[in-house]
Amino acid sequence: MSSAEINQLTDATEKLSVSEQTPATSSTAESSSSQPEALASLYIGELAPSVTESDLYEIFSPVGQVSSIRVCRDAVSKHSLGYGYINFQKKADADKAMEELNYTEIKDKPCRIMWSQRDPSLRRNGAGNIYIKNLHPAIDNKTLHDTFSAFGKILSCKIATDEHGNSKGFGFVHYESAESAQNAISNVNGMLLNDLEVFVGPHLGKKERQSKMKELIENFTNVYVKNISPEWSEEDLKKFFDGYGNLTSVFVSKDETGKSRGFGFVNFEKHEDAAKAVEELNDKEVDGQKLYVGRAQKKRERMEELKHQYESNRQEKLSKLQGTNLFIKNLDDSIDDEKLAEEFKPYGTIASSKVMLDEHGKSKGFGFVCYSTPDEATKAINEMHQRMVAGKPLYVALAQRKDVRRNQLSQQIQARNQLRMQQAAVQGGMGQFVAPMFYGQNPAFLPPGARGAPFGGAPNQQMMMPQGMPRPGQGVPVAPQFRVGPNGQPVPLYMQPVFNEYPQNGGRIPQQRYYQQRPNNQQQPRKQGGKPDEQQQPPAQQSPEEQKRSLGEALYIKISNTGKASDPEAAGKITGMMLNMENEQIVALLNDETLFQSQFEEALAAYEDYKQQAAQGEN
Numbered sequence: 001m002s003s004a005e006i007n008q009l010t011d012a013t014e015k016l017s018v019s020e021q022t023p024a025t026s027s028t029a030e031s032s033s034s035q036p037e038a039l040a041s042l043y044i045g046e047l048a049p050s051v052t053e054s055d056l057y058e059i060f061s062p063v064g065q066v067s068s069i070r071v072c073r074d075a076v077s078k079h080s081l082g083y084g085y086i087n088f089q090k091k092a093d094a095d096k097a098m099e100e101l102n103y104t105e106i107k108d109k110p111c112r113i114m115w116s117q118r119d120p121s122l123r124r125n126g127a128g129n130i131y132i133k134n135l136h137p138a139i140d141n142k143t144l145h146d147t148f149s150a151f152g153k154i155l156s157c158k159i160a161t162d163e164h165g166n167s168k169g170f171g172f173v174h175y176e177s178a179e180s181a182q183n184a185i186s187n188v189n190g191m192l193l194n195d196l197e198v199f200v201g202p203h204l205g206k207k208e209r210q211s212k213m214k215e216l217i218e219n220f221t222n223v224y225v226k227n228i229s230p231e232w233s234e235e236d237l238k239k240f241f242d243g244y245g246n247l248t249s250v251f252v253s254k255d256e257t258g259k260s261r262g263f264g265f266v267n268f269e270k271h272e273d274a275a276k277a278v279e280e281l282n283d284k285e286v287d288g289q290k291l292y293v294g295r296a297q298k299k300r301e302r303m304e305e306l307k308h309q310y311e312s313n314r315q316e317k318l319s320k321l322q323g324t325n326l327f328i329k330n331l332d333d334s335i336d337d338e339k340l341a342e343e344f345k346p347y348g349t350i351a352s353s354k355v356m357l358d359e360h361g362k363s364k365g366f367g368f369v370c371y372s373t374p375d376e377a378t379k380a381i382n383e384m385h386q387r388m389v390a391g392k393p394l395y396v397a398l399a400q401r402k403d404v405r406r407n408q409l410s411q412q413i414q415a416r417n418q419l420r421m422q423q424a425a426v427q428g429g430m431g432q433f434v435a436p437m438f439y440g441q442n443p444a445f446l447p448p449g450a451r452g453a454p455f456g457g458a459p460n461q462q463m464m465m466p467q468g469m470p471r472p473g474q475g476v477p478v479a480p481q482f483r484v485g486p487n488g489q490p491v492p493l494y495m496q497p498v499f500n501e502y503p504q505n506g507g508r509i510p511q512q513r514y515y516q517q518r519p520n521n522q523q524q525p526r527k528q529g530g531k532p533d534e535q536q537q538p539p540a541q542q543s544p545e546e547q548k549r550s551l552g553e554a555l556y557i558k559i560s561n562t563g564k565a566s567d568p569e570a571a572g573k574i575t576g577m578m579l580n581m582e583n584e585q586i587v588a589l590l591n592d593e594t595l596f597q598s599q600f601e602e603a604l605a606a607y608e609d610y611k612q613q614a615a616q617g618e619n
Contacts (some may be wrong), residue, residue, distance in 0.1 A: 008375050012099060016403045020125060041115070042094055042115060043116040044112070048108070048109045049082065051084075051107055055107070060097055063088075064090070064092070067087040067089050068086075069086050070084055072084055072581065094115075098112065102145070110141065114174075127177060127178055128178050128515070129183055129203040130174040130202060130203055131170065131171075132188075132198055133170040134170075135167065135171060135198060136193060136196050137166065137280065139194060141157055145157040151184040152177060153177075156172075157172070162461045172203060181202065185202065189198045198470065213442075221273075221275070222295070222296040224263070224295065225291060226263035230262060231260070234252045240286075241546060246270070251265045282294060287453065288516055321399070322353075324370055324377045325369075325377070326397070327340060328340070329370070330394055330585065330588050331394070332390035332391065333594075334390055337353050340353045341369070347406060348376025351372055352370075353466070366596060376400070377453075381398070386582065392592070404433065406606045406609050409577060409602070409609075410609050412577055412580070413606065488531050551579070551583060551590070552575055555586065555590070557573055558590065558596065559571045573607055
């Protein structure tokens with residue numbers, strides 16, 4: 001088959017159905033008759049992902065003249081969705097394809113063919129559709145079709161399977177007429193298929209099933225009993241419930257050795273008898289054990305109920321802890337649970353205190369203290385935040401769930417990104433060159449020979465571009481911008497540090513970073529890696545903003561040296577996040593490797609979440 005033929009088939013329309021048939025045009029004598037044959041559209045499912053239109057054409061074209069073929073694909077990835085449509089010129093050819101090729105293996109996977117029905121109301125109509133359960137795992141689509149085809153014309157037949165292609169034990173058969181479906185129910189329901197008694201009934205929609213389930217709950221007859229004696233047999237269980245009404249069945253669950261598992265089921269003839277047994281026998285003590293007697297539930301109902309209970313308990317616990325649970329970090333290794341409680345005891349009644357430990361039993365540098373009332377927790381925050389304990393300033397705040405913290409950090413990253421783009425646009429437009437901004441960038445901080453430095457190293461001289469025009473934004477310290485944080489407090493936002501390479505002597509020079517002058521006016525780079533020394537502390541005579549910039553430089557180096565910020569922008573953005581803390585806390589981070597790693601991992605996780613969300617938004 002040539003590529004031109006394939007393209008012609010793929011581009012042809014397939015919006016045709018059995019109920020709305022359109023005459024086909026042809027140059028043959030047969031199609032020129034007064035009553036031309038109608039187009040017939042087939043749905044083909046259960047296709048392997050690698051099946052193409054060409055593969056289908058090779059299989060179906062020998063049956064009859066094919067008008068068009070299409071394999072449906074994902075709009076973005078273009079991967080096959082596992083189904084497609086085939087249009088024949090003649091309905092007789094479509095019938096023949098249904099008869100001869102249904103369940104034929106295509107690339108080692110049997111396909112499933114049915115008439116294409118494009119009318120949603122007809123597709124959702126339950127007339128002629130039956131439901132079969134308790135099927136043997138060996139029964140596949142073809143076996144089910146062969147079994148039920150004796151009762152009428154089948155439009156579709158399908159076994160429900162899991163993600164691995166294994167049968168779930170139930171399936172559906174859709175007949176052309178409701179009479180055929182009723183005949184199948186009458187003849188097959190209760191029969192043995194592969195030694196299993198199957199149930200066959202009319203297929204019910206979701207709303208009908210829910211309505212029927214509600215009715216069954218209100219009129220239940222099946223009772224679940226647990227905590228029964230392991231010595232009890234089904235006869236013993238039947239004698240125990242005989243006084244409450246007529247029983248239709250009794251079952252005691254047993255393990256592979258035949259020993260009772262301690263629970264069973266009792267089915268009454270009347271709902272009133274079952275309800276009376278539940279009311280009188282639940283929590284009754286028998287042989288030293290309290291029995292549980294209640295309405296028997298389906299597995300799905302039990303799972304939904306347990307899920308609801310879990311969410312309810314979780315929300316209740318969170319509401320109780322709201323405003324009372326404190327998060328404390330920057331703890332010294334010598335602080336344990338008792339010492340932590342002792343430090344916070346003066347501010348209220350402590351319900352619990354916990355210092356988090358690693359797998360070796362060593363403190364992670366943070367913990368939690370829970371008070372009995374929110375007022376006590378607020379008082380503790382006001383008194384203990386930034387207080388020196390064991391030589392370290394504590395960070396004390398209300399505890400937040402991990403997902404809330406990461407969401408806030410992601411929002412901060414996004415806000416900084418937007419601010420950077422706005423500032424770049426103001427400084428010269430998004431398509432023009434924007435001078436890089438450094439933490440603590442100031443003419444006095446750059447060596448005389450550096451590109452863009454003031455001529456002669458004078459701090460008050462204008463910085464010039466090679467063309468003689470001043471570079472926008474250079475020679476001016478980075479002023480912090482502020483926005484309102486989640487707790488209503490102003491949060492400083494700083495520009496991301498960008499380090500560019502500039503041509504010198506006709507070539508490229510390695511990236512260089514310059515820092516604030518030391519007291520002896522000698523500019524030296526800071527030590528790479530290791531624990532920061534005392535020279536990395538911001539001078540006391542500096543303003544808080546200048547100290548923040550100096551600390552930002554040290555943080556940027558420390559973050560870059562971790563090797564985990566592989567993204568070119570990651571180090572700058574994570575530095576900006578960590579600069580939201582007080583200067584004293586940043587100093588503590590630089591001097592405590594454990595505390596730094598804890599804060600860095602949290603900020604890195606928030607940055608990665610932000611990148612994933614941004615990538616999903618672009619897609």
